[in-house]
Amino acid sequence: MAETIRKNGNQLYRLGKLTEEAAGVEYEKAAALAPNDPTPLSNLSSVKFELGEYFNSAKYINKAFQLHDTQDKTEASERKEMMLVERLAKCLYSRASTNDILAAASGQDASAHRMLMLDRLPRLMTNLDNLTEYYAIGHDSCSPQDSVALMFCGSGDARNVFTTLVMMGIEEVMQKKQLCKNLHITLVDTNAAAIARTLIFFEMMAVHMVNTSLGTPALTDSGAILAYLYASQVVPAAVQAKLQLHIRGLIHALTKVDKPPQDWLYLPPATRTAVVHVLRRWQDPPRDSSYSSRAIRRTTSIMYGHDRRREPEPGFELDRKSFDDFGVVLPSKGFAERNDRPLYVLMEEYRTGSSAAKQKLAAHIDENWVTNVTMIDFDYSEARNNANDPLYPMFDDEAKVPSIEKVSRAKGALESVGDFLETTAMMIARIAGANRLIVEARVGEMTDVMERLRWDCLDGRSPSPDAEINPAKFPRKYDRIHMSNIPDYIGGLFPVAMYARPLLREKDEANLRFTVLLNPPEFRNHKDFQSEYLVLHDDNAIKNHFAMARIPGYTKGVDNPEGYSHLDSMDFVTEGYIVWQRCAFKKLARGKDLLARPALEKWLHAFFLKICVPFPRSTVTMSPVYTPLNLTAFVRLVAHLSGIGYPAHWLSGILSDLCSGTIKTTARAPRAVITTPEHIDAANPQVEMSTAPWAAELSTLVSIWSPLLKFGLTVPRGLLVAPNEIAEYSVSFLHLRDNSQLRLPHFVLVFWKAPKGGAAPPPGSHLSMPPIFIRRQGLSQRPSKDSDRNKQCQIHR
Structure with missing residues (x-):
């Protein structure tokens, strides 16, 4: 029996x-x-x-x-x-985790090993441009927050930061109580110019509040000066003089003084160095005619003037006319009379409609106004040979200029922006004056900062008991994380789930948000979006595997243009910010939450193939869908799945098969630019597939990653290699003939062994077409067994 x-x-x-x-x-x-x-x-x-x-x-x-x-x-x-x-x-x-095993054998330290990996292993496909793009004026809507720990990634012109401070201050005034005891804001931007520009505004706002308390005459024009610097590409000489005064003060504070410019502001050492470099370039800009106020004014006037696609809002009519005519917004009569009497006279003549006066006024602007240097990253512009590329005029973003319930619109564009910035200054003083505010500003790539913060290896967060601000006490979890549209460029929902979600505080109202601006027409709905970037479209599966749930979207209501209507099944293109709320992390239960083993293998195989064999992308489309992830994303995903309950031998078996060069799978490589739920759910027959072209790179990465995995790897002998058998190479490319596509991670690096393959193909052949942008496959090569030293080589760059 x-x-x-x-x-x-x-x-x-x-x-x-x-x-x-x-x-x-x-x-x-x-x-x-x-x-x-x-x-x-x-x-x-x-x-x-x-x-x-x-x-x-x-x-x-x-x-x-x-x-x-x-x-x-x-x-x-x-x-x-x-x-x-x-x-x-x-x-x-x-x-036993591999880290426990190796630590017992060799004394390796996991934290030190992780730091080396973060420093040396790129997380995205390599591109050929060493510089990050700079947008001086943002293009996302403002979203007020009210929590005590906030992170703004891609902080840009800080409009969301300023709006948050304003809304919080107004709410406290209305409720007559504090909304929180302490407020910590972390600003992250990959470009030092964005952080430098925000520091200038913080400094000018602080001086404005001092002038307000003293009642000094300088207070009269501070709003206009702030507005010009914030939203105009060409500014009066008086504005330039104030700007240079504050730049000198900031450079002194960041280089000669131990204290930060403000006692509520913190910059880690590397950020200080990067910001000072930008400030010095703004202090002594190039004497190139392409940066002259005349060149910038005329370029923007041609590009954006006489735009009749939308009528200016009430109060902006005169500003629209002056911008159409000159490419600048003229100041108020009082500002002109106090700071530039000839300008005041010419403005009065111009208002009569005289064509001669218009020409004289244009000549006066060219001779006396200057380019707003804070809107230019000179390093980037010089490398791209395009001085005008980063400049965006006020009216290009007219509808998104920050304001408080459209207050002061009747005054005009400058006054509207000035009122907003003066109100921001007042609210900063209110919150910071009670020792409740800390602003931490960082130059860094969003996901790199997030991952380092999660694992406690972020620079500048060490204890400083003697300093007025101790960064070791800064929060490592946040109530809100705002990412603008950065995910568009770095892997969509994947970095949101893998890097941002672990930084949310474990309380119900904590959430993160981002917007899709680069390519929303490409997606029919959220299912498409989730399929493309996670190869996982089911909402419940995403909730189980990444502990986050999407809050149904909001869009402008047809019946109520000033309000918002709730739509569960909306067109993806109409949605504003996409908000994901935290759910509790938990170990997944077999038979309920975990995918069955065949389903897990199909998912991971499909994710692997999507990285290695992407569907060809157009380089000229207006809504590109980037596929920048490299195989480190795959290893990170496997490590994450181990932590939520998937059996170690399942994951070890998947890695072993992929590294060995052959898999049996029902997954398929992408068949279109967008991976859809239909493609993911297709019942394909099982086939044997070669992964040999990527086996060397993946096995190298798994070998490097093994000390950080939470499970032991049971793989065939010789599949993994020791660290001293891994070589790193760097390749520099000079004089590329097409600079327009340097940022696209779509190229193949070919190694040609002349003794075996004969002479290398001549330039211009199919192996060296300029530019080579087919796809960078994370190319690696394992030398033959009879080589002098059996090294496994990974090409990083």
């Missing part, structure tokens, strides 16, 4: 039915009926092993060993014992 029941269990096991009233139950019945037979116990150990319950599997193995010891030895019993020995070894190895 025990043998019959055990065979029933075997049938259930082969069908993958391991839990509940399945194979495990049958084996337990068989073990109870035949207490001296080790076979049911061996079967139970196999079930527990497959479920990832390695401790319980080892327990049943040890019981089976005891019964084997009491029986006569036969060839069959010894063969079964050896199978149990191998399974026990896998149990023990899978339960």
